[in-house]
Amino acid sequence: MTIYDIAKAAGVSPSTVSRVINNKKGINEETRRRVQQLLEENNYIRNDTARGLSMQSTKIIGILLEDIRSSHHTESVYVIEQEMTRRGYTCIILSTGRTSEQKRNCVQILEQRRVDGAIFIGSVFETEEMAVLLRTHLSNIPIVIANGYLDLPNVYGVVVDEEKGVEDCVEYLASLGYQLPAFVKSEDTPSGQHKEDGFIKGVEKLGISPKEAIIYSSLCEEANPGLILERGSQITEQLVKEHPEVDSIVYLVDLLAIGGLMKLEELGIKVPQQIGVLGIDNTLYGRICKPALTTLNNKLVETSKNASRILLDALEKNETSHKFMLFTDIVERDSTRKKEGIL
Amino acid sequence: MTIYDIAKAAGVSPSTVSRVINNKKGINEETRRRVQQLLEENNYIRNDTARGLSMQSTKIIGILLEDIRSSHHTESVYVIEQEMTRRGYTCIILSTGRTSEQKRNCVQILEQRRVDGAIFIGSVFETEEMAVLLRTHLSNIPIVIANGYLDLPNVYGVVVDEEKGVEDCVEYLASLGYQLPAFVKSEDTPSGQHKEDGFIKGVEKLGISPKEAIIYSSLCEEANPGLILERGSQITEQLVKEHPEVDSIVYLVDLLAIGGLMKLEELGIKVPQQIGVLGIDNTLYGRICKPALTTLNNKLVETSKNASRILLDALEKNETSHKFMLFTDIVERDSTRKKEGIL
DNA sequence: TTGTAGGCGTTATCAT
DNA sequence: ATGATAACGCCTACAA
Numbered sequence: 001m002t003i004y005d006i007a008k009a010a011g012v013s014p015s016t017v018s019r020v021i022n023n024k025k026g027i028n029e030e031t032r033r034r035v036q037q038l039l040e041e042n043n044y045i046r047n048d049t050a051r052g053l054s055m056q057s058t059k060i061i062g063i064l065l066e067d068i069r070s071s072h073h074t075e076s077v078y079v080i081e082q083e084m085t086r087r088g089y090t091c092i093i094l095s096t097g098r099t100s101e102q103k104r105n106c107v108q109i110l111e112q113r114r115v116d117g118a119i120f121i122g123s124v125f126e127t128e129e130m131a132v133l134l135r136t137h138l139s140n141i142p143i144v145i146a147n148g149y150l151d152l153p154n155v156y157g158v159v160v161d162e163e164k165g166v167e168d169c170v171e172y173l174a175s176l177g178y179q180l181p182a183f184v185k186s187e188d189t190p191s192g193q194h195k196e197d198g199f200i201k202g203v204e205k206l207g208i209s210p211k212e213a214i215i216y217s218s219l220c221e222e223a224n225p226g227l228i229l230e231r232g233s234q235i236t237e238q239l240v241k242e243h244p245e246v247d248s249i250v251y252l253v254d255l256l257a258i259g260g261l262m263k264l265e266e267l268g269i270k271v272p273q274q275i276g277v278l279g280i281d282n283t284l285y286g287r288i289c290k291p292a293l294t295t296l297n298n299k300l301v302e303t304s305k306n307a308s309r310i311l312l313d314a315l316e317k318n319e320t321s322h323k324f325m326l327f328t329d330i331v332e333r334d335s336t337r338k339k340e341g342i343l
Numbered sequence: 344m345t346i347y348d349i350a351k352a353a354g355v356s357p358s359t360v361s362r363v364i365n366n367k368k369g370i371n372e373e374t375r376r377r378v379q380q381l382l383e384e385n386n387y388i389r390n391d392t393a394r395g396l397s398m399q400s401t402k403i404i405g406i407l408l409e410d411i412r413s414s415h416h417t418e419s420v421y422v423i424e425q426e427m428t429r430r431g432y433t434c435i436i437l438s439t440g441r442t443s444e445q446k447r448n449c450v451q452i453l454e455q456r457r458v459d460g461a462i463f464i465g466s467v468f469e470t471e472e473m474a475v476l477l478r479t480h481l482s483n484i485p486i487v488i489a490n491g492y493l494d495l496p497n498v499y500g501v502v503v504d505e506e507k508g509v510e511d512c513v514e515y516l517a518s519l520g521y522q523l524p525a526f527v528k529s530e531d532t533p534s535g536q537h538k539e540d541g542f543i544k545g546v547e548k549l550g551i552s553p554k555e556a557i558i559y560s561s562l563c564e565e566a567n568p569g570l571i572l573e574r575g576s577q578i579t580e581q582l583v584k585e586h587p588e589v590d591s592i593v594y595l596v597d598l599l600a601i602g603g604l605m606k607l608e609e610l611g612i613k614v615p616q617q618i619g620v621l622g623i624d625n626t627l628y629g630r631i632c633k634p635a636l637t638t639l640n641n642k643l644v645e646t647s648k649n650a651s652r653i654l655l656d657a658l659e660k661n662e663t664s665h666k667f668m669l670f671t672d673i674v675e676r677d678s679t680r681k682k683e684g685i686l
Numbered sequence: 687t688t689g690t691a692g693g694c695g696t697t698a699t700c701a702t
Numbered sequence: 703a704t705g706a707t708a709a710c711g712c713c714t715a716c717a718a
Contacts, residue, residue: 002711013689018713028687043479048455049395050711053694058392067421074417078410078438085437090452093436094428095421109433111388136386225627258631284568288601290633345695356705361697371703393695396710 001044009042010035021046048090052114061311062110063093064103065121067223072253072281076121076146076304083308089116098187098222100129107137117141117311121304123148123191126157142314146307147191147300149323156314158306158324160298162191162280163198165328169250169278169296170202172330176337178248178276179206182214184235184260186228186252195280199250214243218256225255232259233266240269248276248336254283254295261289261335276336291334299326344387352385353378364389391433395457404654405453406436407446408464410566415596415624419464419489419647426651432459441530441565443472450480460484460658462650466491466534469500485657489650490534490643492666499657501649501667503641505534505623506541508671512593512621512639513545515673519680521591521619522549525557527578527603529571529595538623542593557586561599568598575602576609583612591619591679597626597638604632604678619679634677642669 003017010017012031019027020035038044052058061084065073081091092113094106103125110118118141120130126148134143134152142154149157166183173181183199185192200210218235220228232255240246251257257279264271271277271291279286279295286293303326313320346360353360355374362370363378381387395401404427408416424434435456439449446468453461461484463473469491477486477495485497492500509526516524526542528535543553561578563571575598582589594600600622607614614620614634622629622638629636646669656663 003713004711014712015690015714016688019688022713026687031687045451045454045480047396047457047711049392049401049457050694051713052392053390053396053696053710054712054714056694068411068424069417069421071414071417074412074414078412081411081436081438085452090435090456092433093424095424108388109428112391113433114390114392137388226630229627229630284572285628285631287569287572288628289631347695357695358697358706359704361695362704365697369703374703390695393710394697396694396712397696397698399710 001042002047003044006035006038006042006044010038057116058114059089060113060115061089061091061315062106062113062115062118063091063121064096064106064110064118064125065094066096066098066124068093068095069225070223071225071255071283071285072300073121075301079301079305080119080121080308083305083312087312103130104133107133111137115141117315118143119146119304119307119311120144120148121146121307122189123194124189126150126190142311144307144311144314146303147298156307156310156320156322156324158303158310158326160300160303160326160328162296162298162328163194163201165296165298166195166198166250166280167202168198168328168330170199171205173248173250173276173278173336174202174206176276178336180208180214180246181206181248181250181276182216182239182243182246184216184218184232184239184249184251184256186218186220186231186256192252195252214239214246218252228253228255229259229262232256233263234259236260236263237267240264240267240275246275248278250278250280252280254279254281254286254293257293257295257335258285258289261291261293272334272336278336282331286331286333294333294336295331297329297331299328302326344385345390346387349378349381349385349387353381400459401457402432403456403458404432404434404658405456405458405461406434406464407439407449407453407461407468408437409439409441409467411436411438412568413566414568414598414626414628415643416464418644422644422648423462423464423651426648426655430655446473447476450476454480458484460654461486462489462647462654463487463491464489464647464650465532466537467532469493469533485654487650487654487657489646490641499650499653499663499665499667501646501653501669503643503646503669503671505639505641505671506537506544508639508641509538509541509593509623510545511541511671511673513542514548516591516593516619516621516679517545517549519615519619521679523551523557523589524549524591524593524619525559525582525586525589527559527561527575527582527592527594527599529561529563529574529599535595538595557582557589561595571596571598572602572605575599576606577602579603579606580610583607583610583618589618591621593621593623595623597622597624597629597636600636600638600678601628601632604634604636615677615679621679625674629674629676637676637679638674640672640674642671645669 007014096106144156282297286295350357437449487499561574625640629638
């Protein structure tokens with residue numbers, strides 16, 4: 001069922017049908033009604049592929065992220081998809097995976113599909129390598145990075161001040177009497193680096209020099225949630241064995257922290273009395289575990305909401321700033337609260 | 344950069360370029376090499392929109408589910424997307440929302456995009472209304488329902504025997520000495536109904552008649568995880584108040600159960616000693632909460648894996664059965680274990 | 687107000 | 703082995 005078929009049935013030309021479909025003005029009410037009727041009777045469905053080809057605009061936008069299973073990313077994808085769909089765009093969501101090659105492949109898919117715009121979720125896209133890739137391969141469509149920024153004319157960024165956020169965390173811990181915090185990081189990403197920097201700034205205020213700062217790295221082959229949990233346990237065991245003097249731990253993400261909580265309980269170490277524990281990302285996991293996890297809310301969902309709004313503005317040629325910044329909160333729960341005494 | 348541009352530069356016709364791109368045989372090695380070279384030099388990217396129009400096949404598949412934030416669905420989407428992408432298809436993932444109207448809209452998007460096939464995740468798509476919709480609107484492409492089935496020529500289904508699964512749960516509880524289980528359900532879905540049926544079958548074996556069975560319903564406006572958690576708490580409070588004699592509760596999904604756990608702790612009711620708690624879906628949440636949640640693994644990820652395999656077979660015209668069934672396991676954790684005595 | 691014709695970038699058929 | 707041409711379904715000047 002094409003506009004040709006409808007045109008024939010209605011005794012008009014295809015262009016007239018097209019006009020009716022797209023609510024153009026300057027059409028006889030009578031013919032419009034007749035065509036409308038035929039369209040419904042035959043339940044005509046327009047062909048977005050043909051339309052995209054003709055209009056040089058697919059109304060598709062690409063969403064790239066390393067792994068949709070990361071719980072903080074899932075909700076981001078959700079809000080973006082909802083907003084875009086509401087505005088008549090269709091989303092292609094791709095879990096790229098870790099390697100640059102995988103990311104390049106996904107970018108190529110976006111190119112082939114001729115997406116009108118894209119959102120990249122995660123600071124992992126804030127790299128020089130990605131900048132080069134974008135300059136050569138996606139320089140003609142608007143792109144928004146959620147939690148990252150690249151200085152290119154067609155790229156927009158919403159960043160979160162995570163460095164300050166983690167610095168605040170350390171300060172918060174200190175205010176509760178925790179004097180010797182450790183930091184557990186994971187894969188090297190710009191976001192992770194900012195957090196580590198914040199941690200170092202924080203402990204410096206406690207009189208701990210950067211080189212004395214206790215920082216462990218828990219690498220994880222895959223963004224599989226169950227795996228991250230286990231890695232959190234493992235690294236925590238190692239940490240408390242090698243540094244029994246540590247009185248608090250800040251983990252790069254909630255799940256690592258929760259893995260830590262489990263190990264600490266297993267070892268008979270009381271949280272928050274003996275060790276305070278703090279996660280990052282404010283995922284639901286942190287509400288569920290016991291003790292409930294104090295966590296840094298780095299506003300990832302809000303970041304994504306903004307990203308979609310910015311992309312829509314750019315697509316519709318509205319003026320927009322290229323860079324936005326959001327700030328974090330600490331969500332206080334039971335895994336830190338030394339002052340309160342008994343849990 | 345189109346095949347015309349390349350053709351001109353290479354001094355050949357567009358068809359020749361097309362042939363090179365698609366690795367057709369019967370081309371002079373010399374020209375192939377020359378064209379290949381030009382393609383790379385100009386980093387030509389093929390236009391899948393044009394290709395789709397010409398080939399009458401978009402290589403796009405649609406994935407519909409009510410809400411991607413449901414954690415058991417997230418992983419399903421992930422595995423499907425990975426498999427499809429690997430096979431050269433691109434996925435459009437749509438969180439439809441609850442209402443039929445929303446679902447119809449999403450189906451329309453799939454139609455407009457001329458997807459080659461679709462996967463519907465969730466038993467909510469196993470309804471008469473959906474069958475009618477599919478017969479009229481998507482009768483010409485293969486569709487697979489994950490955790491559901493409709494008897495239409497182009498529809499395939501992978502179902503899980505959840506009725507038997509929940510029946511097993513009750514039997515399992517009984518084997519631990521729990522004699523009076525309650526069931527907490529939620530929105531009415533086919534899957535929910537099967538589970539309820541299983542529960543009733545189960546308690547009948549304990550000498551409880553269907554009308555005596557204690558069943559509560561916890562409605563939730565939205566599939567928002569945080570909200571589900573709260574609803575679990577609320578309904579549990581009501582349940583234990585009205586039925587203090589209940590010694591175990593089976594919840595429709597893990598998060599409801601965990602909300603229940605929280606409330607029970609608040610009320611000073613010991614799990615598993617006073618009340619045994621059992622979830623469904625085997626999500627990561629159940630590993631994290633305390634006590635860790637015993638849960639029915641209903642194989643949703645495996646179901647989705649199968650769904651994508653079946654869809655690929657159907658797309659490539661391989662013979663496939665229309666209906667598959669998987670069976671559940673019980674994942675035993677600390678929220679039931681009366682026998683062991685002390686936790 | 688409506689129709690004609692060309693173009694969007696491919697693929698496929700039929701010649702050559 | 704290669705080229706010309708039509709077709710895919712739609713949109714949009716431009717013409718009438």
